[in-house]
Amino acid sequence: MELYTETIIDLAKNPLNRRDMETATHTASGVNTTCGDHVRLYLRVKNGVVEDASWEGDGCAISVAAASVLTEELKGKRVRTLADFDKAALMSVMEIPTLGPARVKCLTLSLETLHNAISES
Amino acid sequence: MKNLRDRFPFFKQNSALVYLDSASTSQRVDSALAAEEEFYLRTNANVHRGLYPIAEQATEKYEGVREIAKRFLNAPAPSIIVFTRGTTEGLNIVAQCWGRAHLKKGDEVLLTLMEHHSNWVPWQMVAKETGAVLKFCPLRQSGDLDYEAFEKMLGPKTKMVSITGLSNVLGTWVDMKKIVTLARTVGALVCVDAAQLVAHEPIDVQALDVDFLAFSSHKIYGPTGAGILYGKAELLNAMNPWMGGGDMIRSVSLESSEWNEVPYKFEAGTPNIAGVIGMGAAMEFLMEQDWKALQAHEKTLLELLTEELKRLPFVEVYGVQKWPTHRAAVSFNVKGVHAHDVAAVLGERGVCVRAGHHCAMPLHAWLKTPASVRASFGVYNTEADVRALVGALKQVNTLFS
Numbered sequence A: 001m002e003l004y005t006e007t008i009i010d011l012a013k014n015p016l017n018r019r020d021m022e023t024a025t026h027t028a029s030g031v032n033t034t035c036g037d038h039v040r041l042y043l044r045v046k047n048g049v050v051e052d053a054s055w056e057g058d059g060c061a062i063s064v065a066a067a068s069v070l071t072e073e074l075k076g077k078r079v080r081t082l083a084d085f086d087k088a089a090l091m092s093v094m095e096i097p098t099l100g101p102a103r104v105k106c107l108t109l110s111l112e113t114l115h116n117a118i119s120e121s
Numbered sequence B: 001m002k003n004l005r006d007r008f009p010f011f012k013q014n015s016a017l018v019y020l021d022s023a024s025t026s027q028r029v030d031s032a033l034a035a036e037e038e039f040y041l042r043t044n045a046n047v048h049r050g051l052y053p054i055a056e057q058a059t060e061k062y063e064g065v066r067e068i069a070k071r072f073l074n075a076p077a078p079s080i081i082v083f084t085r086g087t088t089e090g091l092n093i094v095a096q097c098w099g100r101a102h103l104k105k106g107d108e109v110l111l112t113l114m115e116h117h118s119n120w121v122p123w124q125m126v127a128k129e130t131g132a133v134l135k136f137c138p139l140r141q142s143g144d145l146d147y148e149a150f151e152k153m154l155g156p157k158t159k160m161v162s163i164t165g166l167s168n169v170l171g172t173w174v175d176m177k178k179i180v181t182l183a184r185t186v187g188a189l190v191c192v193d194a195a196q197l198v199a200h201e202p203i204d205v206q207a208l209d210v211d212f213l214a215f216s217s218h219k220i221y222g223p224t225g226a227g228i229l230y231g232k233a234e235l236l237n238a239m240n241p242w243m244g245g246g247d248m249i250r251s252v253s254l255e256s257s258e259w260n261e262v263p264y265k266f267e268a269g270t271p272n273i274a275g276v277i278g279m280g281a282a283m284e285f286l287m288e289q290d291w292k293a294l295q296a297h298e299k300t301l302l303e304l305l306t307e308e309l310k311r312l313p314f315v316e317v318y319g320v321q322k323w324p325t326h327r328a329a330v331s332f333n334v335k336g337v338h339a340h341d342v343a344a345v346l347g348e349r350g351v352c353v354r355a356g357h358h359c360a361m362p363l364h365a366w367l368k369t370p371a372s373v374r375a376s377f378g379v380y381n382t383e384a385d386v387r388a389l390v391g392a393l394k395q396v397n398t399l400f401s
């Protein structure tokens, strides 16, 4: 089974939404100490809806692709529905059928950071 | 080394696999597997307890491994060979049992920047408790230990030098004779983390005059969960045990116990009997080898890999890989690609290497990278393995560029 599909590699080379956001209403950071991946996530929420989402950071292809896909997915969603967006949902959007134990954290880093960002507000 | 590869049944099951991760754990030699199996099938019984024949045979086999280890390390006696679960446990025994009793506020323990976390964290724990200070000898840009700095960092307060014999990241070989000579000028003890070293050169603890030395069975072609701590008799005798239980006591009354003698006082509980017996077979396997031939082969592989990597402009190698002061392992990165992605893509192509900080985060901070890819050699590796790695690295680069 190939993990490194064209989609993942493309996103790793050309990440989406990787930018600072001065107008963010929600933000949180996360690190994955075992591999040095780090992410800072920004959301701009208005009337309970995510108007914009972006991230800054660095990491392996899986974590960069995950942050890209996640921020893309968030836009236009209602904040109270975000808790339902879980690992399985993210893997499905990224077209990853299975992920070994060593790599799961690369995928969930931005997801956990998102949940921190919305719970801290 | 074709005939040696045949001694590893793993490769019969995985003939196409390119295994370049022996610094992490080696494959197991057939005789070690057979010794474990024989114990379980024929003489399985607890040691030091039963009075029936198989229990006595099990005890003899198990205790016999101290005799093998004595020869393997040229230790003066089998009684100062302590069985452990591995290097980590051995180093923790030294830090906890020797360190707690002897280190006082302001005393210094000298380590190096390239230590594995298992020769780092135990000393941090003891330093916190005792008020001792940890010092770290730097490396030269080449990845060699900076011996001049080492000499300068030694002083009257240095009580212990705890140091790796061979870096698991850079493959840096340490001149242990020099280290011991320098340490003695200030009266410091020397503890060697030989986890990597034992697999790559024969060790003579008496010639080196080291005070403690620890290694793991699973990196010398033996089973996991077994290892050895060697210590000088007067030091081990004066140390308190760290774990209480069966086997480590001579007598127990309501409130107190009398410790058993060395080595048993450090071996509480039913040990990993099969693992120790398998480790014995692995040490015998290494002692049967022509070390000159093994090292010549390793040198060939190291030089081939170094040359090939030099030709790949997209690869950054850490340290100067020059035999014999560097051996066993080469760490590198593919520029612009995370080490985990490199290792995962190599893995998809049947090449097994390690990626990460290799339990040496401070060293990686010095290398200014959170993670690296490491290829490391065992006696079964071939030039074809090196070429397969290099070929797969080219594919990684194509994929990500």
Ligand SMILES: Cc1ncc(COP(=O)(O)O)c(C=O)c1O
Pocket (backbone or CB within 6 Å): B023, B024, B085, B086, B087, B088, B089, B116, B118, B119, B164, B166, B167, B168, B193, B195, B196, B216, B218, B359
């Ligand atoms: C240099 C070094 N020291 C210590 C260890 C720890 O060995 P173990 O995990 O077998 O206790 C390792 C293993 O990775 C090592 O490479």
